[in-house]
Amino acid sequence: xxxxxxxxxxxxxxxxxxxxxxxxxxxxxxxGEAGDGHEALRLTAAQRPDVLLMDIAxxxxxxxxxxxxxxxxxxxxxxxxxxxxxxxxxxxxxxRAGAAGYLLKDASPAELETAVRAVARGETYLSPAVxxxxxxxxxxxxxxxxxxxxxxxxxxxxILQLIAEGNTTKAIATKLGLSxxxxxxxxxxxxxxxxxxxxxxxxxxxxxxGLVAAEQ
Numbered sequence: 001x002x003x004x005x006x007x008x009x010x011x012x013x014x015x016x017x018x019x020x021x022x023x024x025x026x027x028x029x030x031x032g033e034a035g036d037g038h039e040a041l042r043l044t045a046a047q048r049p050d051v052l053l054m055d056i057a058x059x060x061x062x063x064x065x066x067x068x069x070x071x072x073x074x075x076x077x078x079x080x081x082x083x084x085x086x087x088x089x090x091x092x093x094x095x096r097a098g099a100a101g102y103l104l105k106d107a108s109p110a111e112l113e114t115a116v117r118a119v120a121r122g123e124t125y126l127s128p129a130v131x132x133x134x135x136x137x138x139x140x141x142x143x144x145x146x147x148x149x150x151x152x153x154x155x156x157x158x159i160l161q162l163i164a165e166g167n168t169t170k171a172i173a174t175k176l177g178l179s180x181x182x183x184x185x186x187x188x189x190x191x192x193x194x195x196x197x198x199x200x201x202x203x204x205x206x207x208x209x210g211l212v213a214a215e216q
Contacts, residue, residue, distance in 0.1 A: 002029040003120045006049035008040035008066075009033075009082065010058045014105075018053060018082075018112075025113050037061025041069060049077045050120050053103075056083040056090060057213045059165060060175065064097045064210075065157055071098025078119040090210045091130045093147065101125040149209055151193045157211070159186045163199060164206035 005022055007030060009015050015033045022030050031047040034040040036058045044052060052070070054063040067079040080101035081094040094102050100119040103112065104127045115125040149157060162172045173183045196202055206212050 002027045003051060003116060004029050004031045004047070004049040005051045005053060005116060006031055006040065006043055006047060006077065007033050007053050008035075008037070008043075008058065008063065009053075009055040010035050011055075014055075021109050021112060022116070024109075025116070028113075028116060037063060037066035040066050044070060044077060051116055052077040052079045053082055053116070054079055056081050056085065056094065056210070060162060061158060062161055062211060064093050064099070065154065065161070067094065067099045068097035068154065078122070080115055080119055080125065085210065086127075086129050087210070088130075089147075091126075093149070093210060102130055103127050104129060147209065148194055148205065149211070152190065156186055156190055156193070159183065160190055160202065160206055161211050163187065163190075164203045164212045 005028060007015050007018050007022070009018070012035070015035075019030050019033065022028050031049050032043045034043050037054075038061050040052065040054055041061075054066060056063040058066075063081055067081065070077065070079060078100040079098065080103055081099045082103055082105055083090055083094075084105050086104060091102050101115050101124060103115050103125070107115075107127060111127070118125040152160065158176070159172060162175065167175070169180055169183050169187070172178075173180045176183070190202065191197065194202065194205060196205060
């Protein structure tokens with residue numbers, strides 16, 4: 001049976017290129033495209049792909065937090081994070097969220113095919129440039145202090161990302177179906193848990209931890 005793949009990235013031209021490559025592989029079927037994390041979750045529920053190729057930096061809900069939600073929901077799809085970033089903070093967040101693979105965007109078509117087939121078989125695939133971080137991390141950080149993001153609930157991470165993307169409190173409330181007061185409460189809890197005093201510091205922390213890209 002064909003491997004059913006869903007592609008999630010906020011750049012339409014990149015999605016088109018990945019789709020064309022995937023369609024050139026034998027027994028691989030592209031079942032849809034998503035432009036952000038929320039759309040990826042909706043299409044996953046509707047299309048039930050075997051593999052989800054997902055950008056790490058997407059608006060409103062990033063690929064890592066989307067992967068974490070899917071991992072909690074069940075064994076499928078197997079998520080491969082696509083990223084321009086080879087830094088260990090990004091890689092380790094993805095693996096901890098349950099991603100089955102981490103593929104750099106400068107990978108070759110042959111490596112893309114290898115990654116898709118490996119994770120579809122239930123294996124893990126990491127680009128060679130980042131795999132050493134995972135090994136080193138488990139040796140070096142065993143029992144170490146967790147990332148600041150680990151102090152937050154999934155909802156708080158989602159609100160932190162929306163704040164860092166420049167959304168107002170009212171806009172966040174509308175997007176998430178919450179009251180303005182509830183969003184304000186979450187924001188206050190975020191600042192307390194992350195030990196910051198203003199929105200600018202929240203944004204800087206979100207960028208440093210890879211929750212949003214600096215250009216956003």
